[in-house]
Structure formats: structure tokens, C-alpha cells
Amino acid sequence: MDERELRTMIDEVKSGRLSRRRFVQTMIGLGLTAPLASQMLTSAGVAQAQSKLAYKPTKRGGGGALKVLWWQSATLLNPHFATGTKDQDGSRIFYEPLASWDPDGNLAPNLAAEIPTVQNGGLAKDGKSVTWKLKKGVAWHDGKPFTADDCVFTWEYIADPATASVSIGTYKDIKVEKVDTHTIKVHFTKSVPFWADAFVGVRGMILPKHLFAAFKGDKSREAPTNLKPVGTGPYRFVDFKPGDIVRGELNPNYHMPNRPYFDTIEMKGGGDATSAARAVIQTGEFDYAWNMQVEDDILKRMEQGGKGKSDIVAGGNIEHIQCNFTDPWTDVDGERSSAKTKHPALTDPAVRQALNLLVDRASVQEQIYGRTGIATANFLNAPPRFVSKSTKYEFNVEKANQVLEAAGWKKGPDGIRAKDGKKLKWVYQTSTNPSRQKTQAIVKQAAAKAGIEMELKSVVASVYFSSDVANPDTYSHFYTDIQMYTTTMTQPDPELFMRQFLTEEVASKDNKWQGRNITRWRNEEFDKLFKASEAELDPVKRAALFIKMNDLVIQHVVVIPVVFRPRVAAVSNRLHVEQSGWDSDFWNLHNWYREA
Amino acid sequence: MARALPSERLATDVRVPARRTSPSLWSEAFRRFRKHRLAAFGALVLLSMVVAVLAGPLVYRVPIDEIDFKAKLRGPSAAHPLGTDDLGQDVLARMLYGGRISLAVGIAAMLIAITIGVAVGATAGHFAGIVDHTLMRITDLFICLPQLPLLLLIVYLFREVLKKALGPEAGVFVLIVAVIGGLRWMPVARLVRAQFLSLREQQFVEAARGLGAPPFRQVIRHILPNAMGPVIVAGTIDVAAAIIAESSLSFLGLGFPPDIPTWGRILFDAKDNLDFAPHWAIFPGTAIFLTVLSINYIGDGLRDALDPRKVLSH
């Protein structure tokens, strides 16, 4: 899909012939994100939609206790040191950003008085700055007023490399200027197409200057407030036991009327996803459980006659199989999968094409993931006239056999195909997770029918996803032929996601395997498109570039998308919650209520 | 037999063989073992299980990894005598295949743990003094080692080496058995030592010493047979623990690949479907139970066979 077709679609939304939601879903299917889609619409003058959750209670409090279950527990409560969404979610109970992303990719204001647009003067026309107007009359939990100083401080705190904050990527290339006590102006040192990153969403939670000022830079981890947060959020801090439980109570001075509904909140951590689902859906001991990575069959059985249900919302996460373009079995200067080698089989496009035909996505969706995984080749949700024929997903063992045969890979006496003495015997790794192991089993079986033998390997998640330089089993070392995991797209802009196909990002010993390009694929055209997207200000043009980059990746079968992984939560039947796939589970915590 | 003094013989239990030539300890023990009904039963069950897992896959030809979604989670039927799992794979075939590994790992790891434990405990208990001290401090060290980081480290260091030397499957097998057995010998050592500490003071041992028996003979012929009680119990417990430990290792990605259906692994995979498809878990659980049961009866038989004051009189 190119720029012209995109503009046609946007016009259809403007004229009402295509729903906003459908447009956003299509963009997601093309590899973009909802926030970017929303930005495209806004730039074309399509007004933002309002959040749909109707808030019914007419007074603050009285709702009793809200009990939520996370099966990974928070270990600290400073969002800018978070090692995972659990810490961000735990912090989000108490802290708030200026705005959050709703499920359709629109911005919903929290501490901002209104969302900056070109029309109200918030967004500069040259894309070099954004002016945020802050809400007046907001107070921190300890009574001090919230002002622009806090925003400026938060920027300085995070941008300081000595703080070693995980949010630094968002704040290091900007300058924040205080205009008056309730207005700030964010200057971008270079034109930044995606302006809504700083102070928005999980990386945008504002910290109180008066409590953190003494703990900047390398003293940052010693701040007592890291464990006893003081924020502006709907609940005040009561207790925190790292690795176990976070407790909060109603904030009587919360800046939105009639909110929050609940008197106390308790976030318990630990255990596994299946028993968490049971606790919400079957026994009703808890009201909400996060990230239900549970097989859909089991969820469905629990829901029958249960006290809760699964709540599923689209996000950008895709479970991928990656092809290694280098040789993991040859050692070059103490490094395997070195960029100096070539994979004996996977560099042959026919082999990759065959592999793509051997992934039975429909079965994986139906039998393993159910509602929690949607089969994709990246083009599922597009309206028919925009779907390119060559990128449909297909499962065809016969055809795979033919493709391999035609490319010269003949079956040997042991049933395994080989060419020039190189056999199609691969090691296929992923993290330890029942659904993943089942997917592996399905792929292995189909591959066996096409003459490819696979040895399955599963690595415990904490090792697989670690950045340990010495450990050969990490996903970034990629010392196997193919591997599978979910690439997350919870950041609102696809640019960072696309980095993982850039030549300069190839993971290697030199950069201690911290490079983002795990497949070690190198393609000049992709690199050119990426550079162009970095400078492009027009969101529609930019989106077209991203779509082209995504097309390239899919056509070259660099990665094989398996299923979309939406966000799944278990929610008690009487609890009213709206989830967003582009922000924290708690983006809308102040609006949660229970039907009496 | 030189073990029990005449005054310790009781009228009730001793069966005197008809032949006048006194048979050796071990042949006498074997004869007794054969006659012990429960031991025979245990041996029979174990033997049939071993035969089943070795020969079964040759006879019962249903493949272990044939995925058939239309037949998932079905109970026992003509086509699938033990039912199917959540991918439609046949449970019986998987159990027969994985049983080889489970039984082999369980018994091998148990034997390693027992052998090391008995050797260490006997030496420490018999010689006492500085030997005892040193061995017990080494035992303490092993008890204190945190198992998980140690496992990760050992697997990380030795997996490739062993795979290259012995081939992928044998290499992983040796690694797992060594690791599981090597971390379970300590309780056995302490128990055996405790037995030895009290037994060595008993009169029959003093008598043997007085008659000039060297330490090794004292231990093997005289003391050890009487110390086997806790060893046998530890052995049965270790078999079950080893089978389960293997599945924990595979769960952590350190053992056999996840698609190899060892009994512990099947139990683990089946646990989330317990309310819906209990057959999937009941069969491997029963298999582990039977293994443990048969080893226990064999052990009881061994103990009775070696002990003149045997428990069951026939």
C-alpha cells in the first residue's frame, strides 16, 4: 500500500464511509501502531474520538476493595527504573503522565488540561516543539501543588545518563522549557515526527520535584520515594512488599470529580497465569488479572458458569519465527552466528519461502491461542482491495515440498532434504512456555513432512531474554537456526520496532550482542527507506514508508509472523474496565468501577 | 553364619536349611528373596514395566507425535487405549516412549545417589575421627549448594562437551542422571553414618574385629547388611524424586527437549487440564506410583533376605 492509497483510506474515514476503528485495525495489520494511525487521521483533520467508557458512579469512594492479580510481582515503584510492565503498572497506580493512549490510539488527557493540536496552537507547525497546558488545582499526595517545575525536573532527571533510567531514549533529545507555572514547551533538537512520546503513557509518568531533587544522577536509586511513591494518582500509597504486594487507598483530593470508586486497591503478585485466571474467573477471589497467557480452551472452560470473563483488546505484539541469516554452527573468532558467515540453507529464498508455507497458523490459532492469538501474515485485517496477493498466509505442505524440490533440495535416504551436502537439519529454539512448545511441535511435524528435520529447544525465559554477554542461549546470540518469540510493540511509534532490521544494528560480539538486528539480515533498500522515515514529518508519508519497509521484510521472509497476540486480561463480571493495547493496564484506573 | 551370636537366635523366625553345608550369605539371601512374596510381586511389576517400555514401541505402532486436533483430550477408547492429550497425541504411545527415559533416569539416578551416599556414610561412620569430620563437612557443603544456579551452571558448562562426546541424547542423559543423583546422596550418607555409629559398637561387630576381620570385610559382610533399612526407603523415595526432578529440569529448559514425553513431563503438561481430562494425568501418575511401589517391595525383600531377624516369616 502506498501513500496515495493511504490518503484514499483516510478520506473515506473523513467522509464516514470507513469507520475509524476499521482504519486503525487495518494500519495495525500493516505493521503500524494505533497511535500512529490516530496521528495520521489527526493530521488530515479527522477529529479525535472520545473514550467510550461511561462512568456511572456519582460519588467518590464507597466501592470497597479492588483486588488485582499480576503473575509477575513489582519489585520497585519508580516507573523510570522499571524492569518490565509489572513495575510500570505498579507505579501507575500512584503516578500519572500528561496523557495516555486509549485503545483506538487517541490521546486521553490526565494531567494535561487539553491535548495539543495544530488548531489550538499546542503543536508547532514546523514540528519542532509542542506546548502542553497543565491542569490547574492538582496536588501531590502529600499536599504540595503540581506545577510545571515537576515536568521540567522529570525531564532533567531522566535525561541525565548517570541516572541510568530506562526511559532515557524518550527524553535525551528534547529540551523542556517552563513557560509559566502551568505551561511547558517541549523543544525537539531535531524534527521529531512522533511528538507524543515525552510525558505520555508509561514513560511519561511525572515525578515530584520536591521529593526527588536530592536524588538526581547516581544517587537516584537511593531515593526512599522509589519504594514509597508520592504521586497525583487516584490512590495513595499504603504499603509495598517487593515481590509480593502493593497496596493503596483512595486519594480524597483526586483531581477528577466522583473518582476513584474503590476505597482500597491491592495488587498481588506471583504464581502463574492459569491459576490467576482461576482466581478471577472461577472463584472470584480477585477482580482483575493481568496478561492471561493461558490457552483459550482452558479460559473458555473456566468462563462457563464462572464469575468472570476474558477481556481481549488488540495491541501490536506479534509472535514471530525468525530466520538466521548467518551460520550458528561455525565459530569465527569465538563468535557463532557471525555476520561474516552465511547460513547454508536459510539464505536461499526458496527455503525460507518453504518454511513460510509450513507454519500452520490456522491450527496454531484455533488449537492453541484461540481468541488470544490471531493468525496473521501481517495483512489479515485489511479491506480486500488493499491486500496484496503475494502476502496472504498459506499453509501448504505439498507446495513447500515442490518449492524445495525445484530449488535443488532433494530428499536423501533418511528422508531429509539436502543440497551440495548441506542437510536441512535445524535447531528451533524459543522460551519455555506451554503454548510456544505446542507451536513448536506443530511446526516440527509439518516440516518433517517436507523433509526438514527440526530439533526443539526451549530456554527458561529469564535466561533467554537476558542480556548476558557470556550466555549462548540468549535470543540475541541466536546460536540456532530459527527461533520464536513475541516482538512487542507497546511503544506507540513503529520506528524503534523497525530498527531491528537495520544493517547497522546487527547483533555481534563487538556490540556485546546488544544490537537490535537479531536475524542479521542486511538489505540496502530497507536501510534507505529507514533513513528516509527518520526525517519525514508528514505522518501519512511516513506511514507509507513504514508499510513499504514491512512489506520488504515480509516478502523476503526475514521473519515469519505466526499470530497477533492481543492483550488478554481476566475481569470479574461486575467490574467495568477498559483496556488499551497501547498503554499500561492501568491507563484508565481512575474510571474503574463495579456494578453494585 | 558368623553374624549373629547363638544367644541372639530366637525360636520364632529362623528357618534352618536342611543341608548341613552352610551356604554363603549371598546365596542364602537370594533364596530368601525369591520366597518373599511381595518382593517377587514387586520384581514382576518392575520387570513388566521395563519390558513394556523397551518392547512396547515395537509392538504398539501408534506414533507419539501425530497431532490430530479432532481427537484432542479424549478419554480411553479403542483407538487410544489411554486417551489423548491436548494435541491429539496418543497417551499410551507417549508413555511407552518416555517411560524408557523416566525409568532409566529414575533408577540410574537413584543408584548413583545410593552408591555415593552409602560409600561416604559407611566410611565416615566406620572410621570416625578425622575421616568422619572431613567427609561430613564435605557433605554439609553439598547440602548447602543452591540447586538451581548450580544446575544452570553445570548444564551451561558441560552440555556441549557431553553432547559432542556421547551424542545429543546420551550426553543429556548422562548429564541429567549425574546432576540429579549427584545432588541427592547427602541424606543417604548421613543416615548410613548414623546407622554405622550405633552398629559399630554392637557386640557382633566387636566379635568380628576381635577375630581379625579387616575393616572392609567388617563393613561389607557384617555392618552394611544391617544398615540397609533407611537406604532402601531412601532409594524408593529417590526414584520418584528423580523422575519428577527430570521433568522440572525439562521445564526449565535444562533437560530433555520439551517434546520428549517423560512421565514427569506428561504430568506437568496435564496439570492445567485436570478438571477436564483427568485421564491424561492419572496414567503417568499411576506409572510413577507403580515404579515406586515395586522398588519398595524389592527393597523390602532385599532387606529381609539379608537380615536374619527377618520381618516376614514363611
Next chain:
Amino acid sequence: MSKYLLRRLLISIPVLAGISLILFTILAMAPGDPFEELATNPNVPAEVRMSLRAKFGLDDPIGVRYVRWFGSMLRGDWGFSFSSRVNVDTLILQRLPTTLLVLGSAQLLGVLVALPIGTMSAVRPYSVFDQIATTLAFIGFSLPTFFTGLLFILFFSIYLDWLPFIYRADISATGWRFYWEHVRQAIMPVAVLGLFQGAALTRFVRSAVLDVIRLDYINTARAKGLSEQVTIAKHAVRNALIPVVTLMALQIPTIFTGAVITEQIFRVPGIGSLLISAILANDTPVIMAITFVFSCLVVTLNLAADLLYGWLDPRISYR
């Protein structure tokens, strides 16, 4: 005897130091990274991760790190967790009451079940009682705790809806309701764990009592006219306690590190789950602190067991 005790105590100190050095080395060499979550986050530049590692001294040589750790331990500073920046002793103390309550009760339950049942089984071997007890014991330890735990949850929480299965250490209730709620939620984890440990212990007790019950002095006691109960209780069981004492000395320290699966299933915030999450997060200070306490317990309790042997069986002497 007191010389023996003194000697053993003095030796314990270098032993513990040696053990801690080996533990530390193993931890330092094992794969894994405290900052693994940062790896999957495209926003975090490599320099940030590297500087975090340097800051916590993770890239220093092992010897240096060990000496640093040992020195601070001697001063009473147990360090702080890499993940949460909370002092390690605070973390442990937060979890100690729950651990003692749940795991301690489980071990107690195990012993209380094992001693009488094991003894009765031994007194009447191969009787109906013995067969049933044996079978139950086998089922008890052939089935892993994740399995029995799940069975309990399915039956008592989901099917019968009698007991909650998520353990919450802070229950906001007062008076007798507070205790009642605590008991209700502790019943299942205590039962699961206690029965698992009790099953194995029963077998050991049975075997040990069987060993002594046929001995002469027992018959002597009976011949003297002592009642069967007194005979068994005073004479047989006492000698049979030797293996039990050995096992208890090995089992009590596992309050600190064992029962990980049970703690995970029921979400009991015990020290075992703290240890396992620290191991998975490669949080060395926490791991070292807990395993060091564990080592001290092991060494001390084994010493106590050795001393108890002398009391239980007067024939054992110490040199």
C-alpha cells in the same frame, strides 16, 4: 562431650566461610543477568544497561566481589537487592513470619503424622493398616507438589468453594476473624506440603522401628512385664528416632529454600519464593544472604543431630 562441642563449633567458622566462597563463585559463574528485562526494551540504549552493570559492580572480578560481600556481612550490612533496592535483611524479615507459619506448620504436621503412623505400621507390618498407610505414603511422595496442590485447589476452592487459594499476608480484619482467615488460607499449603514431607518421613519411621522391634532388649522389656505401649514408646521409638533426627536436621533448613512449588501455587510470600525469584533475576546479594543463612542452619542442625545421637543411643561415643 563439651570438648567435642567446642571443637565442632570452632571448626564451623572456617567451614562456613569456605562454603560461602564456593557459593559465591558458583553464583558469579552461573549464566543470567539482573537486567534482562531491559534487553527486550528497544528504548533502552546499550550504554544504560552497561552502566547499570558497572554501577553494581557486576563486571568486577569474582575475588574482589567476594571480599567486598564478606566484609560487609561481617559488619552486619547484608547489602541490598539489585531488583528492588531494598535492604536484604528487610526483605527477609518481611517474609519470615509467613514462612515460619506456613512452612514451619507443614514440617510439624509432617512429623506429627509420621511418628504415630510409622510406628503403628511397624508394630503390625503388612497388616491392613500398614498396607493402607504404605499406599497412601507412596501416593504422597510419588506425586509432585504441583500436582497435589492443584488437586486440592480444584477440589476445595473451585468445586467446593470452601477455601481461598491465594495467600494474602495482610488481611484487614480484627479479632478472631483475623486468625480464622489466616487459618483458612493456610490450610491447603500446609496440608499439601506437610503430607508430602510426612509421607517420606512415615516410611523412614516405619523402617527404623521395624529394625529395632525385633531386637532382644525389646523382648526383654516385654518379658519384664512392661505394657506394649510403654515398650514401644520408651524403648523402640527412642532408638528409631535416630534416623528421624538425622532427617529433621536436614529438613528444617529447607524452610528457607524449599517448598518453592507450593509457595508458587498458593502465592505464599515465603523466603523460598524470594530465593527463586532472586535466582531467576540473578539478584546475587539476596541469593547469597539466604543461602548463607541456610548454610549456617545446616551446619548447626547437623551438629545438634550428632549430639542428639549420643543421647538417643548411649553406645555412640565421641572422639
